[in-house]
Amino acid sequence: MTTAITADGIRKRYGDVQAVDGVSLTVESGEFFGLLGPNGAGKTTTLEILEGIREPDEGRVELLGLRPWPRNPKLLPRIGVQFQASAFFDRLTARETIRTFASFYGIGHRRADHWLDRVGLSESASVATDKMSGGQAQRLSIACALVHDPELVFLDEPTTGLDPQARRNLWDLLRDINAEGRTVLLTTHYLDEAEVLCDRVAVMDHGKVLRTGAPAALVRELDDTVRVSVESGLITAERARELFASAGAEVSAVEDNGVLLSVATRLPAPVLSVLAEQNALRGLEVRGATLEDVFLHLTGREYRA
Ligand SMILES: Nc1ncnc2c1ncn2[C@@H]1O[C@H](COP(=O)(O)OP(=O)(O)OP(=O)(O)O)[C@@H](O)[C@H]1O
Numbered sequence: 001m002t003t004a005i006t007a008d009g010i011r012k013r014y015g016d017v018q019a020v021d022g023v024s025l026t027v028e029s030g031e032f033f034g035l036l037g038p039n040g041a042g043k044t045t046t047l048e049i050l051e052g053i054r055e056p057d058e059g060r061v062e063l064l065g066l067r068p069w070p071r072n073p074k075l076l077p078r079i080g081v082q083f084q085a086s087a088f089f090d091r092l093t094a095r096e097t098i099r100t101f102a103s104f105y106g107i108g109h110r111r112a113d114h115w116l117d118r119v120g121l122s123e124s125a126s127v128a129t130d131k132m133s134g135g136q137a138q139r140l141s142i143a144c145a146l147v148h149d150p151e152l153v154f155l156d157e158p159t160t161g162l163d164p165q166a167r168r169n170l171w172d173l174l175r176d177i178n179a180e181g182r183t184v185l186l187t188t189h190y191l192d193e194a195e196v197l198c199d200r201v202a203v204m205d206h207g208k209v210l211r212t213g214a215p216a217a218l219v220r221e222l223d224d225t226v227r228v229s230v231e232s233g234l235i236t237a238e239r240a241r242e243l244f245a246s247a248g249a250e251v252s253a254v255e256d257n258g259v260l261l262s263v264a265t266r267l268p269a270p271v272l273s274v275l276a277e278q279n280a281l282r283g284l285e286v287r288g289a290t291l292e293d294v295f296l297h298l299t300g301r302e303y304r305a
Contacts, residue, residue, distance in 0.1 A: 195291050
């Protein structure tokens with residue numbers, strides 16, 4: 001495998017805020033890689049530095065073996081950067097927009113229209129960009145990033161604000177783009193999105209990468225904790241702790257957030273017996289660890305997108 005992106009010790013400060021604080025990562029060619037973290041974690045700043053549109057205070061970046069900063073004209077045809085939908089010209093239609101982007105690369109109308117079709121916008125080609133739905137605008141912005149067939153694609157929170165169906169449709173499109181051999185680097189604050197799409201993720205918080213790995217591997221490192229939850233109000237957390245202790249049920253946490261009483265344990269059977277004896281099983285859910293638990297474990301706090 002060849003390396004598509006290398007970042008070594010990148011840092012960026014805005015006034016008092018250390019937005020990126022020593023990020024190093026490597027993305028292999030063909031990988032679907034996610035920068036994952038809550039709002040303000042430093043994902044967008046990291047992405048902009050990787051893309052070569054923002055200069056880091058420190059550190060070194062290589063894309064496809066080349067330095068992206070200062071702007072490198074040899075690199076531009078090989079990378080695709082998704083702009084936020086708000087950057088479109090309001091009065092242009094979807095077709096005029098993609099043809100405009102295509103013209104920057106000397107690409108003709110046929111190829112531009114092909115990309116409209118690829119993202120499912122052929123039928124909305126005559127709609128002005130300011131009249132498009134959020135999902136349509138996101139798909140158009142992705143088509144504009146891909147119109148010159150780049151081998152490396154950067155996407156900044158491509159599904160934010162979309163309804164669940166529109167998100168799933170976009171996931172299919174992103175998977176196809178990657179399956180064609182393109183390297184994809186995306187930022188997201190959705191844990192489920194990272195879990196479903198990414199070969200590997202870098203979990204970020206406060207400008208640092210806390211851990212990098214395949215989502216499933218990060219979850220496995222947690223040693224298979226299972227979360228058992230029931231409706232809140234059936235039994236207090238304090239009483240539950242006492243009963244688990246006297247029944248010899250090993251639990252690592254019992255929390256009540258007012259909606260659910262959740263128990264983290266590696267052995268769910270005795271926990272379930274205790275709850276059953278107390279007639280406290282209403283709303284029962286048992287689930288294995290997820291990336292949410294990985295974040296909790298790495299930062300000591302609940303994930304808030
Ligand atoms: N141009 C800027 N000037 C000053 N501070 C900034 C600027 N851009 C970002 N920041 C700050 O830097 C930190 C990291 O922001 P960044 O946008 O990189 O994070 P993020 O993880 O992408 O968050 P979000 O999901 O909200 O976009 C935040 O505290 C943010 O307020």
